[in-house]
Amino acid sequence: MEHPHRSRALRLAVAAALATLAASAGTAHAASSSAALCDGEGFQSILSPSAAAFDARAAWVDRRTLAWPGARADARTRLYHAKNAALTAPAGGKVGGADGFLPLDATAAALPERLRYLGEGPVFALREADVARIAGLHRGALLLVSEAADGTVLDATRVQVAGALDDLYAAAEAVPDLGATPRTGGTTFKLWAPTARQVAVCTYDQGTGPSRAATPLRFDPKSGVWSATLAGNLDGKYYRYAVDVHVPGAGIVRNLVTDPYSVSLATDSRRSYIADLASPRLKPAGWDSDAPPAKVAAQPDMSIYELHVRDFSIGDATVSAANRGKYTAFLESGSDGMRHLRALSQAGLTDVHLLPVYDIGSIPEKGCVTPAPAGAADSDAQQKLIGDSKLADCYNWGYDPYHYSAPEGSYSTDPADGGKRVIEFRQMVQALHRAGLRVGMDVVYNHTYTAGQDEKSVLDRVVPGYYHRLDAKGAIERSTCCENTATEHRMMGKLMVDSSVLWTQAYHIDSFRFDLMGHQPRSVMETLQRRVNAAAGRHVNLIGEGWNFGEVADGKCFVQASQLALNGSGIGTFSDRGRDAVRGGGAGDSGRDMVTRQGYVNGLVYDPNGGIQHSPADLLKAADLVRVGLAGTLRTYPLQVYTGEMRELQRIDYGGQPAGYASEPGEVVNYVENHDNQTLYDLNVLRLPASTSTADRARVQVLAAAINAFSQGVAYFHAGFDILRSKSLDRNSFESGDWFNRLDWTYRDNYFGTGLPPAADNGKDYALFRPLLANPAFKPAPADIAFTRDAFRDLLRIRASSTLFRLRTAGDVGQRLRFYNTGPAQVPTVIAGRLDGAGYQGAGFKSVLYLLNVDKAARSIDVPQETGRAWKLHPVHASPAAADRRASEARYDPATGRFTIPPRTAVVFVE
Structure with a gap:
């Protein structure tokens, strides 16, 4: 999620619960029966009401x-x-x-x-x-x-409490086993709740039904942790806490709440599940010997496919009905989807990054519905049906964290069984590893789904006012879309680190993608890096969104884990520099900007679409920014810019910021499309001239993929990018249902023109969208999809064939990458980059030269430095099985050093 543009799922009010007060104040847990204390739901009672509410200034x-x-x-x-x-x-x-x-x-x-x-x-x-x-x-x-x-x-x-609690209970940061820990000799429960007056643990035999016991916990005044050890190994049972705590504006409240450190849950997160994650009963066969494929020796080796668990299989008829949309779909090795992933793996893809798979607050785990829309290509009927059912349907991207360390239940075949989702999640990881793919996880520690006394609030109902970042009046900041967490506070930072360690250790997660990572302190992210490395016994790759905005912008609160502040950390951030240059515009475009702000691959200056008139300098600047991305967005890399000057990339302007910001190539993630905003195919419907054939639209898609594949750093692709994925122009499909998020692994349809996208985020542009969706000329043929699929795999093969596309250090890039055709006399639609492989481990070739011609016509450039060389087509291009036969028409004249590249073609020569 790049910008705070998402609407919220409906939040349940607590006014009715607040209206019912307990008859007596301060009833002790010891005096309460198990049933009276434990068998209610959520918010139980106010033991002593508050007389007035105040800001916290x-x-x-x-x-x-x-x-x-x-x-x-x-x-x-x-x-x-x-x-x-x-x-x-x-x-x-x-x-x-x-x-x-x-x-x-x-x-x-x-x-x-x-x-x-x-x-x-x-x-x-x-x-x-x-x-x-x-x-x-x-x-x-x-x-x-x-x-x-x-x-x-x-x-x-009132006074905001975090500073006092962090000082008073600093010892809590070292407590290793918060949560429920079942052992043969007994089961220990630990909850950090330093402001609570009393805490009891309620245990249950099942995810529903009556409690078995209520046990008071003891308070440790040094750490602020409440704890108790119950007789017997309660592995497989369930629990909640009854917490008596002062809640500003409500009074002394008794909350019946799940554990912030839950490792699994009952249906719809009603109860926490007690699990020994090392127990054989929760391990699929072969789990202890499961290991990631040895594909990533350094961070730039990563090529990532961003995938949503439900999207992957919900429409795949080759998956058994019971497994569609579930973790277990990945176990069906003969399905179309798994064949697709294996083919990508064999071509060189290294990682699948799963959109959120922790416990999600906005997806009903029981009784959710799947609407079946129908209507014309430009009808609004489909989105109306999706909108009417969005709170009850089975779909959401999942940027609504409820319990950070528990697997999401809606992806399990039986969400009522807290152990089932653990086993099935592990089976999914195991299946992807066996397919030759490492597994990454999209994590969202920057906000919670809700806060306060809301039914689905957890942290705030245990330690009110502590876990979230507050403004000058004590209200929770919401710049990320929702209630921002404060990982600068000791115990929120600890929760993020401990949770990441658990996923690494217990689920063999190989890499993490941090949502809105710029809202985290750099110091906490560096601690997290050390801890997950130690847990895994190897380096765990960390990447994230390093956007600089909101209340923490420009280091107002701490040194951020943001683009400009993470250099030297080894943690990667997504780069908008190359992204915007390649596809045009920016992440927040709407209205006519979506049409007029063409980019390097979709017609800027050389193929205008009737929008605003761009100057030749605009194309030259875009070409320079594409080179910035190809050079790993490195601060100190020198480039001859379009004016003829030599500049380090950090001295090239990008909207008032330095274009180059990374210290090492592994610190940048190159992409042109992800789950946010329109897919590239949809953007190109808007930005390419309407007369552009679908075959050429496919070629433009491949050009964008080639730029990404040839760029130094991490290569990142949205699932379906390689099959021309469309979301029918939807700019924000987070709750647009299966209908607008479909994937077709049979390669017959990309789902363009399946109705107007949801009105909430797209309605203002319906007049623009309607004629486009209704025009069958924008619908690609199966042959266009197949071409893109196969050409994309060839690009992965080329990237995997040589470490020159994956240089390890800034020094390597500076020494080995040289651009030709730069400066004021360049052919602006052609980019040429030469990589020197002499003596470089894994280079595979003496030299590599890539050329990209984005123009509609063939273009030639003269490179006198390359006369007399023995350049030939890369073996992938020269193979009879090559997808892009046009690339084989590229020519090199050794007498003159002239390279001629066919229109809309990316080609690689090797020496």
């Missing part, structure tokens, strides 16, 4: 000091406390309901950088004698009050 710096920018300099400041959360502080009146107060003294301390979002203002400190009391007072209500000498309230605010 102040924040704890540590256990002793706090910052309140709005404090009155001419007033006294006190921290009032109340065990039963009944504090009132009316302006002009007096504080009511308090058990007492702690005086505060102004200090000369500066506001820490991480709290600058509050605004400048004073920092206060508790008196030494009161510091020891503060941990206990965090279990009730705290209110910071500015008052006159006579006690009249001038202002009042």
